[in-house]
Each structure stands twice: as structure tokens, then as C-alpha cells.
Amino acid sequence: MKKLLFVSMFMALFIVSNAQSNKKIEIGTIDTLNSKILNEKRAVWVYVPNQQDNNLYSKQHYPVVYLFDGGAHFYSVVGMTHQLSTVNGNTICPEMIVVGINNTNRTRDLTPTIDDRVPNSGGNEKLISFIEKELIPYIDSTYPTEPYRMLIGHSYGGLAVVNTLINHTNLFNSYIAIDPSMSWKKQSFLKDAEKVLAEKKYNNVNFYLGIANTMVNGMDTIKVKQDTTQMTSHIRSILELANYTKKNRQNELNFQFKYYSDDNHGSVPLITEYDALHFIFSFYNFNITYSDFMDTTIAFPVKIEKHYKEISQKMGYSVKPPEGQINNFGYSSLNRKSYSQAEYFFKLNVENYPESYNVYDSLGDYYVAVGDKSNAIIYFQKSLAIKEIPITRQKLEKLQGK
Structure with a gap:
């Protein structure tokens, strides 16, 4: 009975009404930047944690999550970070600002090198330059940010995450690559990434890699590594990246990967993001016991x-x-x-x-x-x-x- 009372008292400290006076549920705003680097106007979706107690408490500042393919992942990442940081007294991760980067030409924006077989490819370096020199400074000057940034991407977006990790490491503290297209340009980018991962130091950098089940019937992760057909190139390339990164612990990268046997390429982002937040912020949660509360x-x-x-x-x-x-x-x-x-x-x-x-x-x-x-x-x-x-x-x- 006492423990039940403790739980009720504890939860009462955190449960706050989210009612909004305009009778609309709004989770973000659409902001735009006129980019000189990209020579175009770019839209970003921005979520700032709802400070419903803003009139009572001091203004807070937050880490920032940047999302490739913003329109596809904005709603789920906003909901997940809110759930894990505030709802029901959760402190699994900090409250975070979420910035969704929308595409104007997805293949161009998210592929790191030119592949002559793929039109408009190879523009990711330019997008990263936009993020570093225009977007991040704009977000930091406009919104209440802290100096901690995370980058999330799926498929081509995951490929762009790996490109940023190996070539622009200091831009972000944490990286989440979700079933990335590591077979890009007949695995030439994968080989380049492996060279960098073997030589570079990644002290205090986090990398989580989620791998979907994209194998045909009858295959498993052992058989697929031995296969050489184009049909298995996608998952073989990701598994190679995972195994290579795992072996190269001398680079001090805080790395973890997981193969999701029950999820395909389209369904894997949500569960990967959930597990990645637990991994990256494993130190964050504050476990309040009954004896703590009653002390x-x-x-x-x-x-x-x-x-x-x-x-x-x-x-x-x-x-x-x-x-x-x-x-x-x-x-x-x-x-x-x-x-x-x-x-x-x-x-x-x-x-x-x-x-x-x-x-x-x-x-x-x-x-x-x-x-x-x-x-x-x-x-x-x-x-x-x-x-x-x-x-x-x-x-x-x-x-x-x-």
C-alpha cells in the first residue's frame, strides 16, 4: 500500500496537462532559409519542447536532433523524444529540439559521391556544408539550444549519416544510421569508410546502426555474408560495416548495432530510433526508489x-x-x-x-x-x-x- 502511494505521489509530480488554448494540437513550425550554399530556399520543420510552465519556471535550453528526410521521420521522433523525456516521469533521454531537413532532390542531397549510373547523385557534401555553415548557426541563434547535436537518417539518409560521421565527425555528438545504403557505388564508399574508421579517433562520439531484414526467404545472416549476388548487396554491405566497426575498437567510437529480424527496410526506423536513444543516453535516467522518496x-x-x-x-x-x-x-x-x-x-x-x-x-x-x-x-x-x-x-x- 505504501509503495502504491509512493508511485501515485511520484507520478503526480510529473503529470502536467497539455491542453492548448487554441484547441489545436501543434507540435512544430515550418521554418525556411534562403541558402547561398545550395542556391535555393530550404524548408525545415522545427519542434521545441512545450514549456507549458514557461510563466512559472526559467526558460530551458535543449540538445538538438537533426533528421534527414524530415517529413518522413519528424512526427515519430518528436513523439518518441517527448515520451521518453517527460511522459509518466520518464527521464530516459533529455527533452530535445527536433529539426527535420526536407529534400528538394533526395538523391542529390543524400548521396556522398557521384555514381554515373544514378542521375543527380553526389551532392551530400554540399548539403553538409549547408548544415554546418547555415542551418546549425541559424537554429542556434533562433531557438533555445544546448551544444549537443544528434544526426539521424534512414536508407540514403543513413548513408549521409555515415558520410558525416567519417568526414565531418565534430559536427555532431551522436549518429544514428538506419539501414543505410552502404552498397552505394558498388561498395566503394563502404571501403573508404572502413579506412577512416580504422585510423581516426572518435572519443566521446556515439554511433548506433540499425539493420533491417531485407533478405529473401531461406537466407540468414550467415548465408547472406557468403552470397555475392546483387540481391543481397544492401544487407551484406551494412553487415560488413557493422562487423568492421565492431572490430576496430581502437578508434574509441561508442558503437552498437542491432539486426531487426522482424522489421523490413520500411518499418525499421521507429524501433531503431527507440533503441538508439536508450543506448546513447544510457547514463541519463535517474532511478528514484521508494526509499529515496521517503528519506x-x-x-x-x-x-x-x-x-x-x-x-x-x-x-x-x-x-x-x-x-x-x-x-x-x-x-x-x-x-x-x-x-x-x-x-x-x-x-x-x-x-x-x-x-x-x-x-x-x-x-x-x-x-x-x-x-x-x-x-x-x-x-x-x-x-x-x-x-x-x-x-x-x-x-x-x-x-x-x-
């Missing part, structure tokens, strides 16, 4: 603080415990009269979010609860100096006897 000492908030310091080290920038989460924990502690714990939570928020009026109002509530009138007045005044909130004003005037 009345400062051990629980100290554990949270330590966890986010470890996350910061992995992500390469300072990641703070979410203001709303810590605020909720603080009030939960306050309601249970765990005053030292509540104080630690509220002061942690003051330290991390000094520009937020809410953190001072909450600390003021703590001082009211412990009977420290003078400090309560000080912190309510600090809150009001940032933003005039009627409820905070009423609390202050009550303490001042007005």
Missing part, C-alpha cells in the same frame, strides 16, 4: 545533484536538475515537514536558477513554514523584484501586517 534527510537531494553532475560530464555542458522537478520535490518535503530536505531543494534551485522569481517565492514559503519571518520577507521581496505576482504580494503584505 527525510538531505541524502535524496544530494543524490540528485550528483547524478546531474555526472550527466553534465557525459553531455559536455552543464545540465542542471529541472527547476520544476526540484520545486515539486521541495514542496513534497515541506508538506511532510522534512524541513532540512526542503531547504536543500529550494536553495539548490536558487543556486541554479537565480533569474527565476519562482525559486525565491518557494524559498520564502519554506521560511514561513519554519517560522523565520524576516527571511521569508527577504525572499518574497526578491521574487517580486523579478516579477510582480499577486499571490506573492499577498503573502508579503500578510507578513508585514498590511
Whole structure:
């Protein structure tokens, strides 16, 4: 019964209404750039996590996921990152901005080299130049980004992901290639990729490779490696990339691949993206136990603080415990009269979010609860100096006897 109560209390801290006042469910915007590099106007779809508590808490910044074939994968990746980062208290991965890059000529944009057999091929380097010199700077200057980027692509898009990984490694922190077209130009690009993977260092770079079942009946992954027909070239090339990358651990690439026997080329993106996010952010999830939640000492908030310091080290920038989460924990502690714990939570928020009026109002509530009138007045005044909130004003005037 106690554990059931804990689960209910814990979930209540995270479940927030997503109702929108205009009665429309909108998950993103269509933005456009006039590219000098591509000499054309390019549309991108952009999702920014919904800050429904934006009027209460400090503005957040987010890592960015870039998608090749944006129109095909935007909805699923947005939904998945939202589910894994916020829904039901999930912290499998961080909340992330998603940028879908749409095509004007898919073959041109996503193939790395010219193949005379394929018209308009070989323009991926130019697209990458656009991403590096125009798109990323635009996204970083327009949206609330953090310096962590991920690239996802499927089929030709997966081929473009591998091209970016081996030739423009520093552009992204993490790469997800989904059933990539590694047989491109009779495997010549595959051979070039293998040479680079053997020689280059990829410290702190993540690469997840998903492989679909594109074999004909009667084949398995052992038989297909021994086959030489064009019919098996696609999966043979991907398996060769997977096995070669796995063997070359000296390059320090954080690599994992998986063969999805129940998924074909068209169905494999969703499950690959799901598994890849778990792999790349294996360190991110914070497991709160029943004993953590019921602890009345400062051990629980100290554990949270330590966890986010470890996350910061992995992500390469300072990641703070979410203001709303810590605020909720603080009030939960306050309601249970765990005053030292509540104080630690509220002061942690003051330290991390000094520009937020809410953190001072909450600390003021703590001082009211412990009977420290003078400090309560000080912190309510600090809150009001940032933003005039009627409820905070009423609390202050009550303490001042007005």
C-alpha cells in the first residue's frame, strides 16, 4: 500500500496537462532559409519542447536532433523524444529540439559521391556544408539550444549519416544510421569508410546502426555474408560495416548495432530510433526508489545533484536538475515537514536558477513554514523584484501586517 502511494505521489509530480488554448494540437513550425550554399530556399520543420510552465519556471535550453528526410521521420521522433523525456516521469533521454531537413532532390542531397549510373547523385557534401555553415548557426541563434547535436537518417539518409560521421565527425555528438545504403557505388564508399574508421579517433562520439531484414526467404545472416549476388548487396554491405566497426575498437567510437529480424527496410526506423536513444543516453535516467522518496534527510537531494553532475560530464555542458522537478520535490518535503530536505531543494534551485522569481517565492514559503519571518520577507521581496505576482504580494503584505 505504501509503495502504491509512493508511485501515485511520484507520478503526480510529473503529470502536467497539455491542453492548448487554441484547441489545436501543434507540435512544430515550418521554418525556411534562403541558402547561398545550395542556391535555393530550404524548408525545415522545427519542434521545441512545450514549456507549458514557461510563466512559472526559467526558460530551458535543449540538445538538438537533426533528421534527414524530415517529413518522413519528424512526427515519430518528436513523439518518441517527448515520451521518453517527460511522459509518466520518464527521464530516459533529455527533452530535445527536433529539426527535420526536407529534400528538394533526395538523391542529390543524400548521396556522398557521384555514381554515373544514378542521375543527380553526389551532392551530400554540399548539403553538409549547408548544415554546418547555415542551418546549425541559424537554429542556434533562433531557438533555445544546448551544444549537443544528434544526426539521424534512414536508407540514403543513413548513408549521409555515415558520410558525416567519417568526414565531418565534430559536427555532431551522436549518429544514428538506419539501414543505410552502404552498397552505394558498388561498395566503394563502404571501403573508404572502413579506412577512416580504422585510423581516426572518435572519443566521446556515439554511433548506433540499425539493420533491417531485407533478405529473401531461406537466407540468414550467415548465408547472406557468403552470397555475392546483387540481391543481397544492401544487407551484406551494412553487415560488413557493422562487423568492421565492431572490430576496430581502437578508434574509441561508442558503437552498437542491432539486426531487426522482424522489421523490413520500411518499418525499421521507429524501433531503431527507440533503441538508439536508450543506448546513447544510457547514463541519463535517474532511478528514484521508494526509499529515496521517503528519506527525510538531505541524502535524496544530494543524490540528485550528483547524478546531474555526472550527466553534465557525459553531455559536455552543464545540465542542471529541472527547476520544476526540484520545486515539486521541495514542496513534497515541506508538506511532510522534512524541513532540512526542503531547504536543500529550494536553495539548490536558487543556486541554479537565480533569474527565476519562482525559486525565491518557494524559498520564502519554506521560511514561513519554519517560522523565520524576516527571511521569508527577504525572499518574497526578491521574487517580486523579478516579477510582480499577486499571490506573492499577498503573502508579503500578510507578513508585514498590511
